[in-house]
Amino acid sequence: MRVIGLAGWSGAGKTTLLTRLIPELGRRGVCVSTLKHAHHAFDLDTPGKDSYAHRQAGAREVLISSERRWALMRELRGEPEAKLGELLGRLSPVDLVIIEGFKRDPHAKIEIYRMANGKPPLHPEDPSIVAVVSDRAFPEAGRPVVALDDIAAVADIVLAAAEPLAAVLARRHGQE
Template sequence: MRVIGLAGWSGAGKTTLLTRLIPEFANRGIAVSTIKHAHHAFDLDTPGKDSWAHREAGASEVLISSARRWALLHELRDEPEAKLPELLARLSPVDLVIVEGFKRDPHAKLEVYRVANGKPPLHPQDASIVAVASDTPFPQAGRPVLGLDDIPAIADLLFARAQPLAEVLERAREEA
């Protein structure tokens, strides 16, 4: 497995870009999984359903399964938030894992930048950003800058710059 991230401020278009990249990779025969970091409480379950009641009753994990999909919900309760290496270890093997968020982690990342967001770019202060996808040129970026709509070129770059899982895990251990 290889790992690459998408980083950028909220509203920059990371999810939009990711939903355009996944079919591009699929058309190339590259199996992709994603990890998305949420900065707030979220729920995949519906209050009142059995699985929700299991979690509310105190179950540490609830696995929901059907003929179409399964999902494992893990309640942290008083445990600290899971780190990216722990989450990567839980994924089934694929060719490429794209991480959305975790912008402060040391894995290789593509910055997604939009001028209209009104936020400063991340790449000048983050050496782990290997390229930028933007709606504006950055002649002084010191790394490749691609147009946000150039999906084939972005996919090429992401796959070329993605790091082997073992390298990402080793770097995370060194940073800890």
């Protein structure tokens, strides 16, 4: 398994890019999983459904299964947020894991930058950013810069820059 991240400020277009990138990688024969960080409480469950009631009643984990998919939800109930390395270790093996978010973590990342956000770019301060996907030029970037709509070029960079999972986990283990 190899790993790469997409990082950028909220509203930069990470999810939009990812939903265009996954089919391109699929056409190239790459099996992809994603790992998304959320900065707030979120629900995959719907109030009124049995699985929601199980979780609300205090179940630590709720596994929901059907003929089409299964999902496992775990309530932390006051425990610290899971670290990226732990989450990566829970995924089933695939060719490539794309991480959306975790922008401060040291894995290889591609910055998604949109001028309209009015936020500063991340890459000048983050050596783990291997490329920038943007609606503006960054001639001083010191790494590849490609247009937001050049999905084939983004896929090329993803495939070239993704790191082996073992290297990502070893680096994270040294920090924890």
